[in-house]
Amino acid sequence: MTRSTSRGAQLATDTVEDLTRGDGPILKVEELFLYFRASYGVVQAVADASFELGRGRTVALLGESGCGKTSLARAILRLLPRNVETYRGRVFLDGRDIMKFSDERFRREVRWREISMVSQAAMNALNPVLKVGFQVAEPLLLNHKTGKQEAYDRARDVFRVVGVPQDFMNRYAFELSGGMRQRVIIAMALITSPSLVILDEPTSALDVLTQAGIMNALKKIKHELGQSFMLITHDIATSSELADEVVCMYAGQIVEHSKAERFYREPLHPYAEKLMASVPTLREDKRLDFIPGQPPSLFDPPAGCRFAERCHKRFERCAEDPPLFVHGDETVRCWLYEKG
Amino acid sequence: MKTKTMPSLMVEETEDRTLLAVKDLRTWFELKRWGFISVGFVRAVDGVSFDLKRGEAVTIVGESGSGKTTLLRTILGLARPTGGEMFFAGRRLNGDRGQMERDLTWLRWQTGFVQQDPYGALAPFMNIRRILMEPLIINKVNKAEREQRIRESLEEVRLIPVDEFLPKFPHMLSGGQQQRVVVARALLLHPMLIAADEPVSMLDASVRVEILELMSRIQKTHQLGVIYITHDLSSVRYFSERAFVMYAGKLVEKAECKEIVHNTLHPYTQVLLRAIPDPEPENVAQMRDIPAGEPPSLIHPPSGCRFHPRCPHIIEGLCDVDEPPEFEPIPGHFVECWLYKDNGSPGTE
Numbered sequence: 001m002t003r004s005t006s007r008g009a010q011l012a013t014d015t016v017e018d019l020t021r022g023d024g025p026i027l028k029v030e031e032l033f034l035y036f037r038a039s040y041g042v043v044q045a046v047a048d049a050s051f052e053l054g055r056g057r058t059v060a061l062l063g064e065s066g067c068g069k070t071s072l073a074r075a076i077l078r079l080l081p082r083n084v085e086t087y088r089g090r091v092f093l094d095g096r097d098i099m100k101f102s103d104e105r106f107r108r109e110v111r112w113r114e115i116s117m118v119s120q121a122a123m124n125a126l127n128p129v130l131k132v133g134f135q136v137a138e139p140l141l142l143n144h145k146t147g148k149q150e151a152y153d154r155a156r157d158v159f160r161v162v163g164v165p166q167d168f169m170n171r172y173a174f175e176l177s178g179g180m181r182q183r184v185i186i187a188m189a190l191i192t193s194p195s196l197v198i199l200d201e202p203t204s205a206l207d208v209l210t211q212a213g214i215m216n217a218l219k220k221i222k223h224e225l226g227q228s229f230m231l232i233t234h235d236i237a238t239s240s241e242l243a244d245e246v247v248c249m250y251a252g253q254i255v256e257h258s259k260a261e262r263f264y265r266e267p268l269h270p271y272a273e274k275l276m277a278s279v280p281t282l283r284e285d286k287r288l289d290f291i292p293g294q295p296p297s298l299f300d301p302p303a304g305c306r307f308a309e310r311c312h313k314r315f316e317r318c319a320e321d322p323p324l325f326v327h328g329d330e331t332v333r334c335w336l337y338e339k340g
Numbered sequence: 341m342k343t344k345t346m347p348s349l350m351v352e353e354t355e356d357r358t359l360l361a362v363k364d365l366r367t368w369f370e371l372k373r374w375g376f377i378s379v380g381f382v383r384a385v386d387g388v389s390f391d392l393k394r395g396e397a398v399t400i401v402g403e404s405g406s407g408k409t410t411l412l413r414t415i416l417g418l419a420r421p422t423g424g425e426m427f428f429a430g431r432r433l434n435g436d437r438g439q440m441e442r443d444l445t446w447l448r449w450q451t452g453f454v455q456q457d458p459y460g461a462l463a464p465f466m467n468i469r470r471i472l473m474e475p476l477i478i479n480k481v482n483k484a485e486r487e488q489r490i491r492e493s494l495e496e497v498r499l500i501p502v503d504e505f506l507p508k509f510p511h512m513l514s515g516g517q518q519q520r521v522v523v524a525r526a527l528l529l530h531p532m533l534i535a536a537d538e539p540v541s542m543l544d545a546s547v548r549v550e551i552l553e554l555m556s557r558i559q560k561t562h563q564l565g566v567i568y569i570t571h572d573l574s575s576v577r578y579f580s581e582r583a584f585v586m587y588a589g590k591l592v593e594k595a596e597c598k599e600i601v602h603n604t605l606h607p608y609t610q611v612l613l614r615a616i617p618d619p620e621p622e623n624v625a626q627m628r629d630i631p632a633g634e635p636p637s638l639i640h641p642p643s644g645c646r647f648h649p650r651c652p653h654i655i656e657g658l659c660d661v662d663e664p665p666e667f668e669p670i671p672g673h674f675v676e677c678w679l680y681k682d683n684g685s686p687g688t689e
């Protein structure tokens with residue numbers, strides 16, 4: 001292995017541990033459902049999602065396209081389209097059940113202030129006629145009634161944190177490279193000092209070096225500011241740059257929630273195992289594998305385990321719907337882990 | 341039809357293993373102000389040389405804007421080269437101007453293009469039969485043969501039973517199945533070379549492996565040349581024998597994949613490799629080492645070596661002044677970098 005040559009500076013890890021010593025989890029999701037109404041039926045985008053996230057920790061939300069990652073994030077942040085069919089469950093932020101909040105209270109106290117989100121492809125949504133410095137300061141000016149001077153000072157701070165030169169504050173979006181625009185978007189999500197930041201595919205449209213630069217910036221933020229992150233991506237190798245733990249989704253359901261050490265080395269769920277086997281590695285020799293077939297329709301998911309049809313470890317039990325089993329520190333939705 | 345198959349027959353007689361040879365190829369785009377005043381050139385491909393054997397797969401890797409697609413389009417006869425030489429199946433292309441159009445048309449015939457764009461490579465309003473019929477009609481394949489070819493190529497990409505897929509529209513297929521239709525379309529005209537262009541990857545890892553494996557199998561059974569373009573260095577050695585690293589319009593390093601990864605010579609390739617994570621839990625505790633600066637302008641590229649402004653090993657007075665020629669410090673391993681001026685004779689690929 002040539003690992004030693006491929007590493008940069010070692011980060012101090014003690015700060016992270018301090019932050020995880022908070023009281024309860026920052027986020028706890030219980031039996032969350034989000035279904036959409038569509039012309040030919042109901043799309044079960046998020047079905048029975050439960051997991052929790054510790055303070056100062058980062059969870060990567062992985063799974064193939066269309067499995068419901070963005071929908072889960074939107075359900076947590078109550079950013080819903082018009083065609084919602086079912087929306088229920090419990091979401092605890094720092095111990096408070098925010099599902100019980102009125103829309104008005106949710107908007108005032110939770111969204112942006114406590115949880116912010118960088119949407120998929122947001123870097124193309126910057127306003128072309130406003131300077132990016134103003135766009136970053138805007139959430140403070142609007143929602144928090146902060147003075148102009150203070151808001152701009154704060155914007156300068158977050159620009160430094162994400163690694164954008166100060167004089168870029170006066171530029172327009174089109175004057176920035178893709179990587180710089182993405183950093184500006186992340187700065188926007190950080191300016192209100194939320195305790196949880198959701199990043200939906202923050203680097204998947206960017207080059208390797210740009211991507212590495214942004215991941216470095218996010219690592220620094222994580223250590224300096226102690227925020228919790230939820231990183232949504234289908235780029236598994238890159239997710240390991242930031243993730244302390246992994247939530248893996250398949251066809252609208254959470255199928256595994258594991259510590260990073262477990263998930264990237266030896267995941268529990270057969271789907272996760274196959275998913276990891278399809279990730280090419282640069283330094284280590286391995287045989288690449290793929291999952292034959294395709295995921296089931298979310299209109300009419302099969303009875304029993306949703307992965308059974310494609311699973312190499314299927315057995316009779318799989319005809320029944322598996323619950324989430326606790327397996328050591330991990331949870332996994334698979335009959336193989338049924339006790340006794 | 342007759343004239344089109346002739347050149348390849350000629351080559352089989354000469355027993356030449358080289359399918360494609362490219363020498364000092366340049367493709368520049370003229371930049372115009374108000375539509376007619378020339379204000380300079382985008383040197384998208386600027387002095388590229390390599391060759392590809394029959395049945396060989398190579399990968400070109402490079403960052404966005406380094407000129408990969410332009411190089412591919414030139415090789416496929418879809419963009420007109422500004423200079424340099426190209427030989428395909430023993431036939432010299434782009435000689436004089438009158439000949440060039442005919443050459444490029446012939447070239448398009450011998451090559452298939454797999455545009456790896458999951459959203460938009462297939463026309464949404466056409467069913468699969470229609471999508472595959474189109475190129476056959478355009479290329480005047482006779483009616484009797486069309487149906488046969490469509491079936492063959494769908495079977496080749498394992499979209500079976502064929503009759504089930506023929507009437508379907510792209511939106512009824514998964515991303516992976518759509519990609520397979522694109523591969524089937526590239527195979528229709530029985531090309532000698534297939535080129536696959538993968539933009540910043542939006543495909544799921546599993547789907548990607550499935551497609552790459554499919555292409556790899558077809559390459560081996562039909563002895564096709566394959567040129568595969570990607571941003572992702574970590575995947576190259578699984579599906580190709582050699583890799584070329586492209587930076588600012590040039591191929592700065594060319595070697596067998598395992599040489600590129602384990603015996604990296606060019607400082608740019610080294611930088612690129614360091615930036616790529618493997619999925620390991622230890623990654624969270626380390627910062628990645630990346631160079632300052634951004635890729636250079638292709639309109640006013642830096643003097644000397646194009647990587648010198650970002651290079652950690654710059655030799656002042658040389659790298660910033662003279663463009664490095666190609667050295668071959670290890671047989672079969674080519675690098676355009678002054679660091680190897682003493683232990684490598686200038687290469688002659």
Ligand SMILES: Nc1ncnc2c1ncn2[C@@H]1O[C@H](COP(=O)(O)OP(=O)(O)OP(=O)(O)O)[C@@H](O)[C@H]1O
Nearest residue numbers: 036038043045064065066067068069070071081298
């Ligand atoms: N507003 C909507 N109305 C109906 N269906 C929807 C809506 N939004 C999403 N869906 C469907 O819900 C499912 C989950 O979508 P979602 O965007 O959450 O997936 P994802 O995991 O984020 O995928 P990707 O990786 O492609 O972003 C998909 O089948 C999608 O088509």
Ligand SMILES: Nc1ncnc2c1ncn2[C@@H]1O[C@H](COP(=O)(O)OP(=O)(O)OP(=O)(O)O)[C@@H](O)[C@H]1O
Nearest residue numbers: 369382384403404405406407408409410411539638
């Ligand atoms: N038709 C054209 N006219 C002018 N400039 C062009 C044209 N096509 C490409 N270019 C320029 O040539 C350069 C190389 O582009 P090219 O698309 O070949 O890069 P690439 O390596 O394929 O990038 P990506 O990985 O983003 O697809 C870019 O600066 C691009 O803007």
Ligand SMILES: [Mg+2]
Nearest residue numbers: 069070071120
């Ligand atoms: Mg999404």
Ligand SMILES: [Mg+2]
Nearest residue numbers: 408409410539
């Ligand atoms: Mg391209």
